[in-house]
Amino acid sequence: MKNKVILLNKRPIGKPTLDDFKTVYEEIAAIENGEMLLKTRYVSVDPYLRGRMNDSKSYVPPFELNKPIQSGIIAEVTESKLEAFKKGEFVSGNLDWKEYQISNGEGLLKVNENEANLTPYLGVLGMTGLTAYLGLTEIGLPKEDETLVVSGAAGAVGTIVGQIGKILGCKVVGITGSDEKVALLKSKFRFNYAINYKTTPDLKTAIKNACPNGVDIYFDNVGGAISDAVLANINKFARLPVCGAISLYNDTTASLGPRLQPIILTKSATMRGFIVGDFAAQFPAARAQLALWLQDKKLKYSETVVEGFDAIPQAFIDLFEGKNEGKMIVKV
Amino acid sequence: MKNKVILLNKRPIGKPTLDDFKTVYEEIAAIENGEMLLKTRYVSVDPYLRGRMNDSKSYVPPFELNKPIQSGIIAEVTESKLEAFKKGEFVSGNLDWKEYQISNGEGLLKVNENEANLTPYLGVLGMTGLTAYLGLTEIGLPKEDETLVVSGAAGAVGTIVGQIGKILGCKVVGITGSDEKVALLKSKFRFNYAINYKTTPDLKTAIKNACPNGVDIYFDNVGGAISDAVLANINKFARLPVCGAISLYNDTTASLGPRLQPIILTKSATMRGFIVGDFAAQFPAARAQLALWLQDKKLKYSETVVEGFDAIPQAFIDLFEGKNEGKMIVKV
Numbered sequence: 001m002k003n004k005v006i007l008l009n010k011r012p013i014g015k016p017t018l019d020d021f022k023t024v025y026e027e028i029a030a031i032e033n034g035e036m037l038l039k040t041r042y043v044s045v046d047p048y049l050r051g052r053m054n055d056s057k058s059y060v061p062p063f064e065l066n067k068p069i070q071s072g073i074i075a076e077v078t079e080s081k082l083e084a085f086k087k088g089e090f091v092s093g094n095l096d097w098k099e100y101q102i103s104n105g106e107g108l109l110k111v112n113e114n115e116a117n118l119t120p121y122l123g124v125l126g127m128t129g130l131t132a133y134l135g136l137t138e139i140g141l142p143k144e145d146e147t148l149v150v151s152g153a154a155g156a157v158g159t160i161v162g163q164i165g166k167i168l169g170c171k172v173v174g175i176t177g178s179d180e181k182v183a184l185l186k187s188k189f190r191f192n193y194a195i196n197y198k199t200t201p202d203l204k205t206a207i208k209n210a211c212p213n214g215v216d217i218y219f220d221n222v223g224g225a226i227s228d229a230v231l232a233n234i235n236k237f238a239r240l241p242v243c244g245a246i247s248l249y250n251d252t253t254a255s256l257g258p259r260l261q262p263i264i265l266t267k268s269a270t271m272r273g274f275i276v277g278d279f280a281a282q283f284p285a286a287r288a289q290l291a292l293w294l295q296d297k298k299l300k301y302s303e304t305v306v307e308g309f310d311a312i313p314q315a316f317i318d319l320f321e322g323k324n325e326g327k328m329i330v331k332v
Numbered sequence: 333m334k335n336k337v338i339l340l341n342k343r344p345i346g347k348p349t350l351d352d353f354k355t356v357y358e359e360i361a362a363i364e365n366g367e368m369l370l371k372t373r374y375v376s377v378d379p380y381l382r383g384r385m386n387d388s389k390s391y392v393p394p395f396e397l398n399k400p401i402q403s404g405i406i407a408e409v410t411e412s413k414l415e416a417f418k419k420g421e422f423v424s425g426n427l428d429w430k431e432y433q434i435s436n437g438e439g440l441l442k443v444n445e446n447e448a449n450l451t452p453y454l455g456v457l458g459m460t461g462l463t464a465y466l467g468l469t470e471i472g473l474p475k476e477d478e479t480l481v482v483s484g485a486a487g488a489v490g491t492i493v494g495q496i497g498k499i500l501g502c503k504v505v506g507i508t509g510s511d512e513k514v515a516l517l518k519s520k521f522r523f524n525y526a527i528n529y530k531t532t533p534d535l536k537t538a539i540k541n542a543c544p545n546g547v548d549i550y551f552d553n554v555g556g557a558i559s560d561a562v563l564a565n566i567n568k569f570a571r572l573p574v575c576g577a578i579s580l581y582n583d584t585t586a587s588l589g590p591r592l593q594p595i596i597l598t599k600s601a602t603m604r605g606f607i608v609g610d611f612a613a614q615f616p617a618a619r620a621q622l623a624l625w626l627q628d629k630k631l632k633y634s635e636t637v638v639e640g641f642d643a644i645p646q647a648f649i650d651l652f653e654g655k656n657e658g659k660m661i662v663k664v
Contacts, residue, residue: 051598223593237610245593258586261555261577265605266383272604273597278569 003028004309006097008063012053015250015320020053021069021313028100035102036080038091040309043330044072044122045316046156048275050249060275068096072127074111074118075101085110092121099309099332120294123156123327124301127276129290131243132160134279137168139241139272140217144169147211149230152221152246153194154181154302156327161219162191163299170217173210175203175226177322184325188300203229217241223248224255231263240271250320302326335360336641338429340395344385347582347652352385353401353645360432367434368412370423372641375662376404376454377648378488380607382581400428404459406443406450407433417442424453431641431664452626455488455659456633459608461622463575464492466611469500471573471604472549476501479543481562484553485526486513486634488659489575493551494523495631502549505542507535507558509654516657520632535561549573555580556587563595572603582652634658 002025009022031037049071052063063069073095077085082105085091093108095101111121123129135157142148148165152158153174162185165172174185174194185194193210200206207215207229214235220227223245234240248255264271279286293299304324306315309332319328334357341354363369381403384395395401405427409417414437417423425440427433443453455461467489474480480497484490485506494517497504506517506526517526525542532538539547539561546567552559555577566572580587596603611618625631636656638647641664651660 220593223591223597227593242593242597245591245597248591248594254590256588257591259555259577259580259589260592260603261552261559261574261605262580263605264603265555265574265577265607268604268606268610270602270604271592271596272600272602273593273595274600275597278600 002026003101004099005068006309006312007066008053008069010065011055012050012250014252016050016053016313016317018313018317022066023310026098028102031079031081031102033081035104036082036085037078038075038095038101038103039078040073040075040095040097040099040101040332041090042074042119042122043097043309043312043332044126044128045312045319045328045330046071046128047244047246047249047319049316050320068098070094070096072122074121090115090118092126097312119303119305119327119329120301122329123303124160124294124299125287125290128156128327129160130279130283130286131276132157133164133286133290134276134282135241135243135274136161136164136217136219138279138282139270139274140219140239142168142170142217145171146216147171147173147213147235148217148219149173149175149207149211149215149233150219150221151175151226151230152244153185153191154322154325155221155246156302156324157243158219158221159185159189159302159326160299162189164293165217166190166192167293167298171211171213173207175207175222175230181322181325184302188302197226204232207233219243220245222246224257228257231260234263234267234269236267238267238269240269242271242273246320303329305329305331307331334358335433336431337400338641338644339398340385340401342397343387344382344582346584348382348385348645348649350645350649354398355642358430360434363411363413363434365413366436368414368417368437369410370407370427370433370435371410372405372407372427372429372431372433372664373422374406374451374454375429375641375644375664376458376460377644377651377660377662378403378460379576379578379581379651381648382652400430402426402428404454406453422447422450424458429644451635451637451659451661452633454661455635456492456626456631457619457622460488460659461492462611462615462618463608464489465496465618465622466608466614467573467575467606468493468496468549468551470611470614471602471606472551472571474500474502474549477503478548479503479505479545479567480549480551481505481507481539481543481547482551482553483507483558483562484576484578485517485523486654486657487553487578488634488656490551490553491517491521491634491658492631495521496625497549498522498524499625499630503543503545505539507539507554507562513654513657516634520634529558536564539565546570551575552577554578556589560589563592566595566599566601568599570599570601572601574603574605578652635661637661637663639663
């Protein structure tokens with residue numbers, strides 16, 4: 001059986017391009033006892049994958065050259081010689097960018113949903129939602145009436161962070177990159193205020209005006225100059241979960257900015273980086289809470305769905321242009 | 333009665349100079365009921381005072397122009413119309429740079445020691461020791477066999493941080509600015525290793541070599557390029573108490589450095605600023621522990637004592653040249 005596979009062709013320098021990926025065909029063997037064959041149905045593309053494309057030590061090992069990229073995927077079981085997984089069921093987990101792949105089921109979660117309700121398991125009920133919920137509650141420590149600023153606010157994590165902030169009683173201000181996204185954050189996602197950083201000449205003052213009581217929590221998805229402008233407005237004892245740094249992922253040399261120690265010091269602020277796996281022990285409770293809010297329609301989510309296995313690399317590249325609204329998903 | 337007072341003459345631009353201070357004379361009235369007259373005996377000069385000389389909102393209000401500077405002082409009660417304080421007793425607290433001053437006793441601690449043992453109450457048993465102990469234990473969270481790096485290591489706080497790290501079972505590496513201080517850290521203060529940053533061309537590699545298991549805790553007294561070099565060597569889940577930023581205090585414009593978000597993110601690190609007052613509830617327990625270690629000779633301390641009330645401004649200025657070893661004190 002011929003099977004398409006997307007490999008890392010070369011390590012991107014700066015912004016990734018289509019040349020950095022290569023599609024090849026491989027044979028798939030027949031499955032053996034203890035294995036199943038999975039057909040990829042939905043592929044999550046996420047900014048953090050950019051870091052794994054560099055050849056540098058990070059929290060997870062780098063992707064290898066000429067090996068398949070991996071990301072969050074929902075797949076359908078098309079054949080199975082495993083007790084726990086039956087043909088026609090869906091699974092979610094970290095899988096290869098392949099049309100078909102063989103798995104022994106390790107690390108996969110079964111998704112007991114019909115086909116219409118699968119994609120939330122890549123987003124609000126998956127790593128995206130867990131990242132938003134656990135980063136905000138474990139590091140941001142939100143209290144009622146506090147002011148929460150979220151950058152990358154219209155992204156997959158950002159929209160959920162803002163809504164959870166609202167549920168928990170915070171005033172929520174989002175920073176994003178287009179007027180359409182500003183409008184969406186205020187209407188669909190009920191942010192109190194949103195700022196288009198691309199059309200705001202003095203972001204520091206704009207944040208100050210949007211946050212008359214100062215910034216208590218800054219959920220940082222972007223790093224860079226946007227974060228500098230937020231940090232200039234933090235309150236004493238501010239909490240700064242660092243969830244992503246999309247503005248810096250494509251840097252080829254270390255980006256320079258104002259040193260942070262003076263403001264961290266004078267504000268007794270806490271800046272803490274995390275990946276969602278740091279909080280693995282809290283996953284079940286967090287998933288249950290997110291599912292409840294989703295069911296009660298307190299949480300909405302956005303998806304940008306593009307079609308076709310071949311579209312995966314371009315969908316990933318488009319993340320860095322902010323072309324997605326919410327979770328970027330490729331439907332295969 | 334004529335009394336010398338040192339005022340803030342103008343706000344320093346960059347490094348402070350003698351011109352920024354002015355000595356004037358004032359009359360002191362007779363004390364009334366509920367007051368006492370204090371004679372300044374020992375004055376603590378500390379890097380953090382530089383921040384209060386700027387006209388900017390910080391954790392404490394700025395000093396006012398043409399008003400006395402204040403710092404930690406040990407004074408002798410020379411007259412008293414207060415029940416709680418008697419003539420000949422010593423007190424410690426935040427007092428004006430005056431030869432004599434009247435106080436109602438508010439905010440002052442009585443120091444029940446003879447004259448030979450007073451100065452530790454400005455250092456190891458005072459704010460300096462509390463800063464070192466609480467910053468290290470509450471934010472650094474040291475565990476046995478972890479690696480602790482301290483910058484400003486030969487300063488008042490740094491020498492105590494390193495010794496507490498050793499008591500708690502850490503491997504301790506100090507960064508300081510002269511070969512004499514390197515030798516002192518290793519001999520007197522029992523640091524495992526010390527680095528002279530002024531004569532080390534590649535500080536990042538030097539720290540890597542000194543910390544083969546990586547850096548678990550970085551107690552930051554200096555900020556700037558030294559901190560950049562340490563951060564390049566931190567481990568996953570590193571803790572970074574930000575206690576001071578002496579290398580940045582005299583900056584007239586924001587100093588630029590490599591952005592920290594990527595390393596904070598990929599290492600799930602926690603950077604937290606503090607002032608000792610954030611932990612006021614823990615002062616009594618911390619003081620008791622420090623006194624015990626001092627009594628058991630597990631803690632040593634250094635003092636640089638200069639003489640004469642008029643020497644206060646120069647002693648303060650000399651801090652920024654690293655002319656002190658340990659606590660800088662002016663004996664009046």
